[in-house]
Amino acid sequence: MGFSEAKKAVINALRNGNFMHATRESIEIKNELATGVVTPDEVAKIIKGCRGFNHSTSPLHGAPHILVHIFKKNEWYIKFYFIDETTMFISVHK
Amino acid sequence: MKLYSPGDTGKAVCEDCGDIVSMTFQYRDVPFSDGSGLAHNILVGVCDSCDSVIAIPPQSTPAIKAARKVAAKSIEAKVPSLYIEALDLASYRISPSLPREFKNKLVMYFVHQCATDEKMAKAVSRKLEAKKQTFEKSIAPHVLKRFSMKVSPDMAADFDKAMDMTNLNKTSLIKSVVLQINDDIIRPNRPKKMEELKHFAAASAG
Ligand SMILES: [Zn+2]
Numbered sequence: 001m002g003f004s005e006a007k008k009a010v011i012n013a014l015r016n017g018n019f020m021h022a023t024r025e026s027i028e029i030k031n032e033l034a035t036g037v038v039t040p041d042e043v044a045k046i047i048k049g050c051r052g053f054n055h056s057t058s059p060l061h062g063a064p065h066i067l068v069h070i071f072k073k074n075e076w077y078i079k080f081y082f083i084d085e086t087t088m089f090i091s092v093h094k
Numbered sequence: 095m096k097l098y099s100p101g102d103t104g105k106a107v108c109e110d111c112g113d114i115v116s117m118t119f120q121y122r123d124v125p126f127s128d129g130s131g132l133a134h135n136i137l138v139g140v141c142d143s144c145d146s147v148i149a150i151p152p153q154s155t156p157a158i159k160a161a162r163k164v165a166a167k168s169i170e171a172k173v174p175s176l177y178i179e180a181l182d183l184a185s186y187r188i189s190p191s192l193p194r195e196f197k198n199k200l201v202m203y204f205v206h207q208c209a210t211d212e213k214m215a216k217a218v219s220r221k222l223e224a225k226k227q228t229f230e231k232s233i234a235p236h237v238l239k240r241f242s243m244k245v246s247p248d249m250a251a252d253f254d255k256a257m258d259m260t261n262l263n264k265t266s267l268i269k270s271v272v273l274q275i276n277d278d279i280i281r282p283n284r285p286k287k288m289e290e291l292k293h294f295a296a297a298s299a300g
Contacts, residue, residue, distance in 0.1 A: 017095030020104075021151075023124070024148070025146055026124060027125070029130075029162075034155060035155070040152070062107065062110075066107060083114060
């Protein structure tokens with residue numbers, strides 16, 4: 001999945017609530033969407049302002065066949081992947 | 095938007111199993127990654143193969159936000175900047191690669207000793223009167239800096255107990271602990287507690 005598709009899908013997920021937070025036994029405090037420091041609307045706004053150069057991808061640690069999308073904009077660092085129709089957030093922080 | 099109930103199933107990546115796995119939603123107590131306490135009884139996705147907590151649905155966020163507020167208590171004091179520099183130097187001596195936040199853990203390590211060891215509490219309670227002169231009179235004027243740390247409720251209770259045991263107020267306890275750290279870690283050529291502290295630093299970094 002490329003930049004435009006990922007951007008569209010993650011904004012949709014944030015709008016309709018079809019997302020979850022990926023964890024490993026603890027609540028990651030660097031996921032400020034999970035801890036309620038930022039709202040889905042605020043995250044959607046940041047991603048909406050992203051262009052292709054704000055986006056990169058990497059294989060998921062622990063399951064390298066899954067592609068992780070990283071959006072960096074105005075010091076924000078937003079990291080997620082997709083499983084079927086669900087967006088799984090790993091990090092959302094400054 | 096979807097509201098999940100306990101017993102519902104879904105799919106997520108389990109890093110321990112190294113793949114996409116099926117999961118079942120359950121209520122669990124889940125700790126915060128910075129060790130500052132727990133969110134009690136939140137709905138989470140649990141890996142069907144290894145029982146790890148692998149996903150959190152958005153409906154658990156309000157409970158997490160509330161727990162985070164309770165979990166992270168703040169201890170703050172204004173101290174002459176030399177105290178902060180002493181803590182940075184002590185951390186650096188334990189290991190040059192430690193993050194600056196380690197100094198808070200170092201302070202709590204000594205605070206815990208004051209709360210649990212009467213000898214230590216007594217030694218620390220006498221530090222300020224004896225050593226304040228050299229620490230606070232040597233350079234004038236003093237630049238005051240804010241010392242601030244987020245602690246778990248357990249650590250906050252430790253801090254209260256240490257204030258009790260040493261009969262010091264918050265700012266004096268922090269200062270006295272720094273003076274103890276100065277005597278134990280900074281001044282000796284071969285600090286006695288070094289092995290123990292290197293261990294503690296390695297354990298708290300993970
Ligand atoms: Zn598993």
